[in-house]
Amino acid sequence: MVDIFQNLAIGVSVAVTPENLFYCFAGALIGTLIGVLPGLGPVTTIAMLLPLTFSLPATSALIMLAGIYYGSQYGGSTTAILVNMPGENSSVVTCIDGYQMARQGRAGPALAVAALGSLFGGCVATLLIMVVAAPLSMIATLFGAAEYFSLIVLGMVASVVLAHGSILKALGMIVLGVFLSTIGTTVGSALPRMTFGIRELNDGIGFVPLAMGLFAVSEILANMGKPEDRTVVSGELGRLWPTRDDFRRIAPGVVRSSLLGSFLGLLPGGGATISSYAAYTLEKKLSKEPHRFGKGAVEGVAAPETANNAGAQASFIPLLTLGIPENAVMALMAGAMIIQGIQPGPEVMTKNPELFWGLIMSMWIGNVMLVVINLPLIRIWVSLLKVPYRLFAPTLLVLCCIGVYTLNNSTFEIMLLVVFGLLGYVLRKWGCEPGPLILAFVLGPLLEENLQRALVLSNGNVGTFLTNPISAIFLAIALALVVLIAVPALKRVREDALQGAES
């Protein structure tokens, strides 16, 4: 217990330095700015803004990235409510009641409830991180190579559960991700591997051009082709502050959703998206007036927004304690940490306590800031929504190019950006989500290292993954997940959960 307070003190002292407060603020603000643009969700925003943070010290960089994350998520909810256009899956359900509220002239309270709910959910998740982080990383330090290998496999497979479309394709994307990560010089030998004689590939495929291409450029491409039929809810936002009746309605749901979101955020494959769906469904089930849902129920906005923020923050836990990112956003965070020279995992807490606790505390501060900056700025965000896509698409393109180029002053990486941009675009058209690919790419080197070590230890006996009990359990869960999703009845439930909520 004393430890926790000590750690909190470290965290606060790191998070409230003027620089870090600034980066937290800047991240939340820029994140909201980009995230509010229709069609651009957190993954796209983070991918696009990654290079901004690389010149900063590790702690500040992560604080800023986390700020960008929850900023863009909040920006996404704003778009969902005002334009009925979710930036990311995690705000799909927010559209349902949020847009209805906006049409009834209650956009203001809807936005305020989303912000306040997010704040509450974020606080609960932060508390959870404080409590479970230390024990979890303790457990993780006990893992050997075989356990780690199986845990990584589980993490990759779990990411498939939430991907749209066929499992087979998602598995293909995972293998493709690991495959891409093996390009470049190997650690053990100095041999260039599958570089096709291209010298620039000796260091491997860059994480930034890959992530930016798959998520940002392909998103720009996808949106460019679309006709512009946005209708921003016009007229007044209504009064911003929710009524007493609103507060009474949302209070119990917000508490439940925070807990639900935090819990789901912890699970492999979990995070913001599943939390928001689950919370909405739960609230609708528990409600005494379920008929109000879908017609502008304030609870229907508060619950998913609370849960997705709680889930988003809780999903930092597996990354920071086990080193396993559980979704695409966390894969980007992991990539950023690795570029900063920090291997995500149990050592983060012991070797970089100031980074760990500073980041946690800054989330708290950032969430408060988000409410403070967003509520007064909502009118600016609304006017931004009226900017036609043809103007910001080329602008974002330039930002991507500059971002990639300035990393290594390499024009080769800009060409990679195009290649992966096109790849991401066609993959989407084929019904393959790029999320599992990036996750597998980040985990690839770790997978190889642990596979190698485990096999050395077992003298080449592959059975070691099954005879080691913990490893066997992880693999069994992974297998069970694949089987479960493949069973037709459950397949339908998953598809309904992922897509059906829109209709």
Place this chain on the structure above:
Amino acid sequence: MTGPGQVPGKRVYSANDVYFGVLLLGLGILGFAASASLPFGSAARMGPGFLPRLLCCLLVVIGAVNLARAFSAGADAALPWSNRPMLGVVVGIAFFAYAVESLGMVVTVAGTVLLGSLGDRNTRPSESVLLAACVAAGCAALFVKALGIGIPIWPEV
């Protein structure tokens, strides 16, 4: 838009599955060829060629299953790609890569914006010129002046 299952004509396969299957198959074979010269090692002493070749086999298998399923799962067409945005974005980024080392920030950015906006059929010429000027000025001010990244503002003579 043509959705799955409502394809006109005689298509008997899922185009999405075919494309993805071919991609995986192709990459698997290509990767196998590229890693063939690397020492494979043994399970106890994995060489640098061990994992790549394992992965390539997986790619080939998953690709093949995708192809096989394409003919059994029911017909669909891939969602239509839009060529114009692809062209605009590729040309825009390629121009950036070409120009950034010699032409300076302003020309590079303005050119990328103009070329990129060609990809959008809603583009209006006068608007794009104005946008290019604004973004170029903004990037020069923000990235070169304020953040001091190593790209000159004007072309070097």
